[in-house]
Amino acid sequence: MGDMVVVRKEGLYCVPGDFYIDPWRPVPRAVITHAHGDHARVGHGHYLAAAPGIGVLKSRLGDISVDALDYGQTVVHNGVTISLHPAGHVLGSSQVRMECGGEVWVASGDYKVEPDKTCAPFEPVRCDTFITESTFGLPIYRWQPEAELMAEINAWWRKNADEGRCSVVFAYSFGKAQRILAGLDASIGAIVCHGSVEPLNRAYRAEGIDIPPTVLVSDIDKALLRRALVVAPPSASGSTWMKRFGDYSDAFASGWMLLRGARRRRGVDRGFVLSDHADWPGLMSAIKATEAERVIVTHGSIPTLVRWLCQNGLDASGFETEYGAEEEDEAVPPVAGAGPAGDAAADADAAVSKDAPHA
Amino acid sequence: MREFARLYADLDETTSTTRKLDALQAYFASAAPENAAWAVYFLAGGKPRQAVPTKLLRQFAIEYAALDEWLFDESYAAVGDFAETIAHILPPPTERSDIGLAEWMEQRIGPLRGADPGRIREALFGYWNELDWRERFLLVKLIGGGFRVGVSRLLVTRALAAIAAVDSKLIAQRLMGWTDGRVKPTAGGFLQLIAEQSAEEHKLRGGQPYPFFLSHQLAAEPATLGEPADWIVEWKYDGIRAQLVRRDGQNFLWSRGEDLITERFPELAAARLPDGMVLDGEVLIWQRDSPMPSPFADLQKRIGRKTLSAKLLGELPAVLCCYDLLELDGVDLRGLPQHERRALLEIEVAKLDQPQLRISPLVDADSWEALAALRAGSRARSVEGMMLKARTAQYGVGRTKDVGIWWKWKIDPYAIDAVLLYAQPGSGRRASLYTDYTFAVWDGEGEERKLVPFAKAYSGLTDAEIAQVDNVIRRTTIEKFGPVRSVKPTMVFEIGFEGIALSPRHKAGIAVRFPRILRRRSDKPVDEADTLDTLKGLLEAATA
Numbered sequence: 033m034g035d036m037v038v039v040r041k042e043g044l045y046c047v048p049g050d051f052y053i054d055p056w057r058p059v060p061r062a063v064i065t066h067a068h069g070d071h072a073r074v075g076h077g078h079y080l081a082a083a084p085g086i087g088v089l090k091s092r093l094g095d096i097s098v099d100a101l102d103y104g105q106t107v108v109h110n111g112v113t114i115s116l117h118p119a120g121h122v123l124g125s126s127q128v129r130m131e132c133g134g135e136v137w138v139a140s141g142d143y144k145v146e147p148d149k150t151c152a153p154f155e156p157v158r159c160d161t162f163i164t165e166s167t168f169g170l171p172i173y174r175w176q177p178e179a180e181l182m183a184e185i186n187a188w189w190r191k192n193a194d195e196g197r198c199s200v201v202f203a204y205s206f207g208k209a210q211r212i213l214a215g216l217d218a219s220i221g222a223i224v225c226h227g228s229v230e231p232l233n234r235a236y237r238a239e240g241i242d243i244p245p246t247v248l249v250s251d252i253d254k255a256l257l258r259r260a261l262v263v264a265p266p267s268a269s270g271s272t273w274m275k276r277f278g279d280y281s282d283a284f285a286s287g288w289m290l291l292r293g294a295r296r297r298r299g300v301d302r303g304f305v306l307s308d309h310a311d312w313p314g315l316m317s318a319i320k321a322t323e324a325e326r327v328i329v330t331h332g333s334i335p336t337l338v339r340w341l342c343q344n345g346l347d348a349s350g351f352e353t354e355y356g357a358e359e360e361d362e363a364v365p366p367v368a369g370a371g372p373a374g375d376a377a378a379d380a381d382a383a384v385s386k387d388a389p390h391a
Numbered sequence: 392m393r394e395f396a397r398l399y400a401d402l403d404e405t406t407s408t409t410r411k412l413d414a415l416q417a418y419f420a421s422a423a424p425e426n427a428a429w430a431v432y433f434l435a436g437g438k439p440r441q442a443v444p445t446k447l448l449r450q451f452a453i454e455y456a457a458l459d460e461w462l463f464d465e466s467y468a469a470v471g472d473f474a475e476t477i478a479h480i481l482p483p484p485t486e487r488s489d490i491g492l493a494e495w496m497e498q499r500i501g502p503l504r505g506a507d508p509g510r511i512r513e514a515l516f517g518y519w520n521e522l523d524w525r526e527r528f529l530l531v532k533l534i535g536g537g538f539r540v541g542v543s544r545l546l547v548t549r550a551l552a553a554i555a556a557v558d559s560k561l562i563a564q565r566l567m568g569w570t571d572g573r574v575k576p577t578a579g580g581f582l583q584l585i586a587e588q589s590a591e592e593h594k595l596r597g598g599q600p601y602p603f604f605l606s607h608q609l610a611a612e613p614a615t616l617g618e619p620a621d622w623i624v625e626w627k628y629d630g631i632r633a634q635l636v637r638r639d640g641q642n643f644l645w646s647r648g649e650d651l652i653t654e655r656f657p658e659l660a661a662a663r664l665p666d667g668m669v670l671d672g673e674v675l676i677w678q679r680d681s682p683m684p685s686p687f688a689d690l691q692k693r694i695g696r697k698t699l700s701a702k703l704l705g706e707l708p709a710v711l712c713c714y715d716l717l718e719l720d721g722v723d724l725r726g727l728p729q730h731e732r733r734a735l736l737e738i739e740v741a742k743l744d745q746p747q748l749r750i751s752p753l754v755d756a757d758s759w760e761a762l763a764a765l766r767a768g769s770r771a772r773s774v775e776g777m778m779l780k781a782r783t784a785q786y787g788v789g790r791t792k793d794v795g796i797w798w799k800w801k802i803d804p805y806a807i808d809a810v811l812l813y814a815q816p817g818s819g820r821r822a823s824l825y826t827d828y829t830f831a832v833w834d835g836e837g838e839e840r841k842l843v844p845f846a847k848a849y850s851g852l853t854d855a856e857i858a859q860v861d862n863v864i865r866r867t868t869i870e871k872f873g874p875v876r877s878v879k880p881t882m883v884f885e886i887g888f889e890g891i892a893l894s895p896r897h898k899a900g901i902a903v904r905f906p907r908i909l910r911r912r913s914d915k916p917v918d919e920a921d922t923l924d925t926l927k928g929l930l931e932a933a934t935a
Contacts, residue, residue, distance in 0.1 A: 095466055170462075170466050170469055171456065171458055171462060171479075171480045172466045172469065172470055172476060172479035172480055173479070174479065174483070181581070234897050290479065291405060291469070291470055291471075291475070291822070292472065292475060293470070293472070293818075293821070293822040295404070297854070299406070300676070301404065301405050301406075301410075302404055303404070333465075336465050337464070339461070340459075340462060343459070382470060
């Protein structure tokens with residue numbers, strides 16, 4: 033039997049099942065791992081997604097033909113048994129398990145190993161072939177526990193509030209924003225959300241996720257802003273919308289903020305290292321837990337991860353996908369052109385390598 | 392270490408001067424004096440010698456993290472900073488310690504210098520396991536000798552002045568020489584630094600220089616400065632700014648970077664000066680019978696040498712071209728107006744009557760137009776333009792304007808249109824972006840015509856331009872050599888530089904000084920970039 037999943041120009045394609053996973057071009061049947069824009073696009077004939085994510089998916093894609101599958105529930109399509117399993121990335125995110133002729137493949141979508149309060153925790157699924165993302169596929173990426181990080185965010189907020197200064201956290205509207213909200217200490221001050229964040233808060237609350245009370249900036253007494261924390265998408269940075277907050281302190285929440293260079297390019301006061309993706313140890317433990325002998329690496333540090341996995345005895349290769357093409361998720365670093373090391377040549381230890389031309 | 396790492400993070404994470412100042416004051420107010428002494432040393436720009444070779448640090452980090460070399464290299468390429476790479480690839484610590492900075496420097500890091508690799512390995516593994524990533528980052532920086540903090544010396548001075556409740560000029564004075572490396576930071580030294588002003592202040596000075604008074608670039612028309620008569624006009628020399636200090640029967644020559652460079656210039660070490668004298672000027676190579684100084688390239692030949700042969704000293708004699716007198720008979724003259732200091736300087740230098748102490752001549756002209764005409768001939772005099780010093784100016788501290796001003800009125804740089812040929816990623820803020828470029832000009836005719844590299848430059852573009860250029864580089868890469876990419880010649884830039892000299896070490900046979908990007912010439916096709924002949928023409932004109 034050939035490979036169960038291959039890359040076509042439309043997206044990842046399940047050959048025996050005749051359906052696509054997170055396709056980037058319109059197709060008749062699409063399984064959607066989660067509702068971020070680079071994975072969930074409009075124009076497909078029919079959608080299948082995990083039940084907790086249906087609300088968000090519909091709010092973003094409008095009136096689509098979609099079937100909901102509970103986590104772990106199976107459905108058979110063209111002889112392929114499909115089930116969805118939590119990926120711990122955002123609300124309703126899932127890994128797609130496909131079984132056919134005794135062989136099991138799992139496509140991870142985006143995933144994060146550390147559990148958080150806003151979505152079902154990542155579930156390792158045993159398989160023969162695991163298709164993994166590699167956004168933070170370098171050993172420099174190690175996240176500190178979320179509780180520690182939220183304590184830092186709350187401490188920063190409290191300090192600003194005590195000094196009468198508004199705190200602004202830039203975070204992607206879907207997922208990251210709600211994770212921060214869920215960890216805030218609402219006793220410090222009011223919580224203001226940008227207009228693009230608020231609809232997602234509603235979708236999360238509708239799924240029973242505990243998000244503290246939030247208001248739009250138009251609905252708050254201006255005097256309260258000095259102790260408030262504002263959650264806004266990165267695109268709001270530098271816009272006129274920011275002017276109303278006066279002398280504020282700003283922060284950017286993203287895995288990329290681990291590096292000083294990226295933080296300084298962002299030009300914010302603080303960088304909080306908070307990611308919805310697996311860090312290096314997370315990728316390693318997730319891959320190991322699947323017990324897969326074959327691993328296919330998608331978006332991020334493909335060559336690096338492939339080489340490392342091969343070196344560690346796995347049959348690894350890469351898939352070129354179009355994920356991470358939009359800046360709404362942290363799948364791409366926060367500055368255009370500033371790609372991670374993925375394609376940068378390796379030997380950077382010497383300032384100029386020996387055979388390099390000199391001026 | 393924890394306190395200092397916290398301070399470093401606070402300084403690193405904000406661009407706000409007020410918040411940096413707050414962080415510095417909070418640190419100095421609470422740190423133990425022996426630790427604060429070392430912190431001042433580093434914050435003021437002190438650079439200790441490397442305690443462990445980079446190669447060993449890298450090797451042990453790779454071993455500790457159980458990774459491969461290539462994976463370390465990939466990580467380094469993404470991070471753009473060696474210490475930061477190590478800080479992040481090591482697994483989390485299993486222990487915690489809180490040992491002060493002084494103990495780290497003196498008991499733990501110091502003894503690593505020259506120790507055998509086995510001993511270094513054991514020590515590093517132990518240290519790494521008791522520090523979080525911020526502290527590890529600092530540790531590697533401190534060990535590797537490449538530590539730099541994003542804080543100006545002026546700010547450190549202000550923070551110390553606030554803690555000590557004394558004038559910041561006094562702190563600046565006391566800080567001179569702190570970073571020399573021959574002086575060990577101590578608790579006593581720190582307490583003296585923040586002590587009340589004493590009548591004995593002068594005696595505490597030792598061989599230390601005064602804070603250098605720095606000039607500002609004149610961007611406006613000189614006519615906006617009022618009458619030429621209100622200004623003392625001199626040539627702007629292209630050498631090493633230095634103070635020659637004579638105290639306690641000894642000469643001390645300090646560079647602007649506060650390095651003691653006396654030993655490199657035996658002529659100046661041997662100059663006969665009365666005790667309690669400080670001269671400010673420019674170290675230059677100046678042939679005895681020459682009307683003008685030799686080009687900077689000649690000075691470089693001396694700076695580069697470890698040992699100075701009698702032959703070299705004979706061929707390339709150094710002088711101090713004096714332009715200010717800061718101390719006479721042990722009295723600080725910096726509060727006097729410029730013209731009074733100048734008058735005293737002329738008398739004193741004449742009295743000294745030594746060939747290696749020249750006086751910087753005044754440029755006389757009665758109008759700005761006449762001065763501008765003289766300035767146009769700067770290159771023929773081997774100078775960079777003019778200095779305009781307010782007659783009433785006191786000698787300030789650093790780049791200040793509060794007690795008077797010095798303007799540098801430089802000639803326009805040379806400019807040439809060149810083609811981008813090679814690129815490599817920058818570091819720090821520019822990590823993983825292609826920001827360092829090699830430029831080439833055309834050489835030869837017809838079929839034989841080829842591009843010859845002549846300069847490297849990395850400054851001068853905005854972030855948006857860098858992103859565009861980075862993108863083109865990635866799309867037009869021909870080959871990769873390690874971190875360097877050769878690209879298809881498609882982009883032309885206007886490259887500015889200050890000087891030009893023959894150089895057998897460069898492919899083009901020519902070396903330029905201070906090359907930088909002036910602008911991208913999107914309007915200019917690659918074929919129309921300048922030629923090596925244009926460069927040679929500039930060189931001939933400069934040496935004519």
